[in-house]
Amino acid sequence: MTSNKFTLILIACGFLSIVQLNAQLTLEADLRARFEYRHGFNNLFPDNADPAAFVTQRSRLNLGYRNEMLRLYISVQDVSTWGDTRQLQIGDDNNSFGLFQAWGQLYLDENWSIKAGRQAISYDDQRIFGEVDWTMQGRFHDAALLKYEKDDWKVDLGLAFSQEDQSNEGTGFFIQGFFTYKAMQYAHAKKTWDKSSISFLALNTGFQNFTGIDNDQPDGTFYTHTAGSHFSFPIDEIKFNGNVYYQFGKANATTDLAAYLLALEANYKPGKTLFGLGFELISGTDQAGESKNKSFFPLYGTNHKFNGFMDYFYVGNHANNVGLNDLYAKVVFATGEKNSLLVKGHYFAANAAFANDEDSYLGTELDLVFNQQLMKYAKINLGYSHMFASESMSLIKGGRPHDNTNNWAWVQLIIKPELFKTDFPKK
Numbered sequence: 001m002t003s004n005k006f007t008l009i010l011i012a013c014g015f016l017s018i019v020q021l022n023a024q025l026t027l028e029a030d031l032r033a034r035f036e037y038r039h040g041f042n043n044l045f046p047d048n049a050d051p052a053a054f055v056t057q058r059s060r061l062n063l064g065y066r067n068e069m070l071r072l073y074i075s076v077q078d079v080s081t082w083g084d085t086r087q088l089q090i091g092d093d094n095n096s097f098g099l100f101q102a103w104g105q106l107y108l109d110e111n112w113s114i115k116a117g118r119q120a121i122s123y124d125d126q127r128i129f130g131e132v133d134w135t136m137q138g139r140f141h142d143a144a145l146l147k148y149e150k151d152d153w154k155v156d157l158g159l160a161f162s163q164e165d166q167s168n169e170g171t172g173f174f175i176q177g178f179f180t181y182k183a184m185q186y187a188h189a190k191k192t193w194d195k196s197s198i199s200f201l202a203l204n205t206g207f208q209n210f211t212g213i214d215n216d217q218p219d220g221t222f223y224t225h226t227a228g229s230h231f232s233f234p235i236d237e238i239k240f241n242g243n244v245y246y247q248f249g250k251a252n253a254t255t256d257l258a259a260y261l262l263a264l265e266a267n268y269k270p271g272k273t274l275f276g277l278g279f280e281l282i283s284g285t286d287q288a289g290e291s292k293n294k295s296f297f298p299l300y301g302t303n304h305k306f307n308g309f310m311d312y313f314y315v316g317n318h319a320n321n322v323g324l325n326d327l328y329a330k331v332v333f334a335t336g337e338k339n340s341l342l343v344k345g346h347y348f349a350a351n352a353a354f355a356n357d358e359d360s361y362l363g364t365e366l367d368l369v370f371n372q373q374l375m376k377y378a379k380i381n382l383g384y385s386h387m388f389a390s391e392s393m394s395l396i397k398g399g400r401p402h403d404n405t406n407n408w409a410w411v412q413l414i415i416k417p418e419l420f421k422t423d424f425p426k427k
Contacts, residue, residue: 023067024424030060032136032414033082040406042311044389044397047404055082058136060100066424068107073119075101079136100138105147116144121158121300123188124199124230127243127263130302139300143184152192160184172218173208178316179299181205182221196233201226201245205299209253222250224257226299239267243280251293251320259283259296259323272334280306282314284323284352287395294352295320308346308365310385310408312397321396323351325360338373354395362396363389377417384409 039051060077080096103117120131121141132139143160161183164175173182183206190199203226211219228245242264251257265278285294297319298306307313307326318324330344348362370382387406394402 023065023422025420025422026062026064026418027420028062028064028416028418030058030062030077030414030416032412033057034136034410034412037409039408040310040387040404041408042315042317044387044393044400044402045404045406046400056080056136057082062101070107071105071115073101073103075099077137098137101140111148111150113147113149114144115147118142119145121145122302123201124190125241125243126302126305127230127261127298128201128203128226128228128245128301129188130300130305132302132304134302134304141184141300153189155189156187158184158186158188170218174216174218176208178319179205179207179297182208195239196231198229198231200229203227203299204249220253222253224251225249228261237268237270241265241267245296247296251295256292257294258292259294261296261298274330274332276328276330276332278328280324280326280328282324282326282351284321284350286353287322287355288353293320295323308348308385308387309367309369309383310365310387310406312363312365312387312393313348318396322354324362325349325351335370340371342367342369342371344368350392350396354392358392358395359390360392361390362393363387363402378413378415381412381414382410383412 033055034057035053035055037051037053039045045051056079058077058079060075062073062075065072076098077100078097084096099118101118101120103115103119105113105115107113118140120138121129121143122131123129130139141158141160142162143158145159146157148155160181162173162175162181163171164173171182184204186201186203188199188201190197204223205226206221206223209219209222211217224247226245226247228243230241230243232239232241234240243261244263245261247257247259249257260283261280263278263280265276267274267276269275282298283294283296298314303314304311307324312318313324313326325348327347328344330342333341333343335341344367346365346367348365350360350362354360365388366386368384371379372381373379385408389402389406391402394400
């Protein structure tokens with residue numbers, strides 16, 4: 001054995017000894033594969049079309065490190081559709097591999113810390129900020145956070161500034177997407193006591209404005225503001241939770257914004273069965289037109305979680321539209337020690353008026369989800385959803401026919417083992 005190899009072995013052994021004595025190291029895998037049958041998912045099913053079917057897969061590896069003053073986290077993933085890469089191919093042309101998270105958190109003292117890097121930001125019920133774990137790719141933010149935590153208080157101050165590349169001139173941001181921001185600042189504060197909690201959010205998002213014949217010349221930034229609260233509290237056997245949010249500022253460079261979201265849910269669990277009832281009112285803009293844009297959008301939340309699993313509303317769609325009134329009821333049956341069945345129904349109606357006073361009723365959706373825990377690190381989910389759309393649904397879905405069958409079925413296998421973990425040292 002050469003001296004160089006011997007030295008490397010000693011260094012590696014020394015590093016592992018330091019990790020085991022002074023820090024904690026974790027390595028986790030997250031592999032999930034989901035088959036979907038789509039016949040009217042996300043939009044009304046058109047005439048003379050065939051349903052879609054495919055399997056998507058996430059393969060994610062998470063590495064974490066922490067000691068008393070530092071936390072590091074790195075998450076890499078490959079997200080692909082089965083068959084999208086040719087067999088025996090060298091390399092990968094579909095750019096499915098990427099960095100999901102890479103951040104560091106420095107603890108300044110027992111209460112204050114700084115967290116910076118690519119990270120998932122998730123608060124409360126994930127209505128405004130969420131990781132969007134249902135999507136295989138997830139949602140991340142390139143941001144810096146100043147964090148404070150003491151007793152029952154948690155306060156975060158966040159800041160982000162996005163650029164496409166390193167430039168010597170200008171700050172034009174040309175990457176455009178669904179509410180892709182150029183700048184973001186926010187404050188989130190949460191207070192908990194007993195079985196109750198309340199949080200407050202103030203969010204400012206700036207978007208690149210463009211002018212010119214081809215609308216490709218950067219011309220300043222317009223800002224949208226979102227402020228509100230999430231709350232949760234029990235009354236006897238019933239647990240309530242809800243949201244109150246208001247959006248204002250600019251919907252675009254020339255149009256003012258004034259919109260709201262109100263939601264309240266009550267859950268009752270007398271035994272192993274949970275019963276829930278709730279509503280969500282999301283303001284919209286009359287189709288005949290108004291001086292202000294009154295359409296609220298929940299921005300960076302886990303929108304698949306709300307307003308029906310078929311994603312007809314606010315999942316990459318329904319922006320600047322007639323809004324939504326969503327009345328729903330749910331039952332979760334514990335069908336065994338390691339499985340459960342969710343049955344949920346939604347009644348959808350437009351919040352704002354249609355152009356010719358059409359009926360505001362949009363449709364009714366039924367969602368069924370069965371969860372089975374196979375073992376500690378593996379589970380399987382099965383789902384079926386059916387949309388019973390009205391004629392008015394066609395008015396917000398590009399004129400597609402409302403009377404075709406609109407359903408969606410899926411089955412998903414999730415395997416999330418902890419591959420390696422050292423014990424965190426005790427003081």
